[in-house]
Amino acid sequence: MKVTPRAVKDLSKNSGFPEEIIERYLEQLINMTFAVAKRERKSCRTVVKKWMHSESVIKPDILTVLTEELENEDELRDII
Numbered sequence: 001m002k003v004t005p006r007a008v009k010d011l012s013k014n015s016g017f018p019e020e021i022i023e024r025y026l027e028q029l030i031n032m033t034f035a036v037a038k039r040e041r042k043s044c045r046t047v048v049k050k051w052m053h054s055e056s057v058i059k060p061d062i063l064t065v066l067t068e069e070l071e072n073e074d075e076l077r078d079i080i
Contacts, residue, residue, distance in 0.1 A: 003033050003034055003037070005026060008029050008030050008033050009022055009026070011033070012029055047065060047066055048062065048066070
């Protein structure tokens, strides 16, 4: 996984963080970006494992399964 400081700065600016906050807490923002990416990757891996080990005779396309699962998880994450 490649996370560059420039990408984190741009993402933070687009999110509305003030420039002085971005400069002061850049290291923590980078660590948060890694944590979010790791969590998302774990979630996708879990969905793929469920799809691989399902007992159904006809499996849907993996991209369809990932899209549906991730859309449902977004709603749950907003609550958390």
